[in-house]
Amino acid sequence: MELVYSNDQLLxxxxxxxxxxxxxxxxxxxxEFMGGGAGDLAPLDTWPELWIEEKDLEHAKQVIAQMNDNSEIVWYCAKCDEENPSTFDVCWQCETAK
Ligand SMILES: [Zn+2]
Structure with a gap:
């Protein structure tokens, strides 16, 4: 398995x-379930990680690169400045409408 993506936001x-x-x-x-009670662990250690088969690594990198190129994929909350996926109609953090 290869680590292909990690983010502090599970979503x-x-x-x-x-x-x-x-x-x-x-x-x-x-x-996936480490985020809540992180305790004394460094935050980076508890980030959810996405792992894939090694044979898919190049393809997956392309998919993720395309995602990063596509500004439509996220929006930023006007109230709390949090990053939200385009599929969300309200901010996941403060529930302000898009
Ligand atoms: Zn917000």
Missing amino acids: MVNHVKNLLETANIESQIKN
């Missing part, structure tokens, strides 16, 4: 997982 990791699924790339999220 972004899920978003990438969905993108990869659309491209027929199987992926697996690790650290």
Whole structure:
């Protein structure tokens, strides 16, 4: 397995997982349930990670690069400045409408 993506927001990791699924790339999220009670661990250690088969690595990188090129994929909340996926109509953090 290869680590292909990591983000402190699980929803972004899920978003990438969905993108990869659309491209027929199987992926697996690790650290999915670590975020809440991180305790003394450094935050980076608890970021959800997206892992894929090594054979899919190049393809997956292309999919993720395209995602990063596409400004439509996220929007920023006017109130709290948080990043939201384009599929969300309200801010995940403060529930302000898009
Ligand atoms: Zn917000």
